Amino acid sequence: GELYVGGRFEYAGGILANRIAKWSPIAGIEMYSPDNRFNFFPNPVSSQLSFSFPETENYFLTIKNTLGETILIKSVTEKEFSVDVKDFPSGIYFVTVTDDPAISGARMKNVAVKKFVKM
Numbered sequence: 001g002e003l004y005v006g007g008r009f010e011y012a013g014g015i016l017a018n019r020i021a022k023w024s025p026i027a028g029i030e031m032y033s034p035d036n037r038f039n040f041f042p043n044p045v046s047s048q049l050s051f052s053f054p055e056t057e058n059y060f061l062t063i064k065n066t067l068g069e070t071i072l073i074k075s076v077t078e079k080e081f082s083v084d085v086k087d088f089p090s091g092i093y094f095v096t097v098t099d100d101p102a103i104s105g106a107r108m109k110n111v112a113v114k115k116f117v118k119m
Helices: none
Strands: 003-011 015-024 028-032 039-041 048-052 059-065 070-076 080-084 091-099 112-118
Touching: 070 080
Parallel strands: none
Antiparallel strands: 003 015, 015 028, 039 048, 048 080, 059 070, 059 091, 091 112
């Protein structure tokens, strides 16, 4: 069976967002982003993690491990790009994408968080 829970969640690194989480005994916890700000593939990944965004905007991308340690911070302006993760240790990582506060001049908003597995 699967369990869906909605509410305000705190993610690795102290990011708070309203989301829906799905738990299943096979996949663990999956976070759902209401606006699908981005997609990435493959998942699980061994070397190159490819990202795609629905439109070209200024994004702020952060990758953190399960301890909340920041592994990568990247300002993104491309609609499609790849990140080399071959040197990341195997494990679970969280990708957070927000509007870039340095460019938008506003507090981070439109948060989307997704999980990937590095093999």
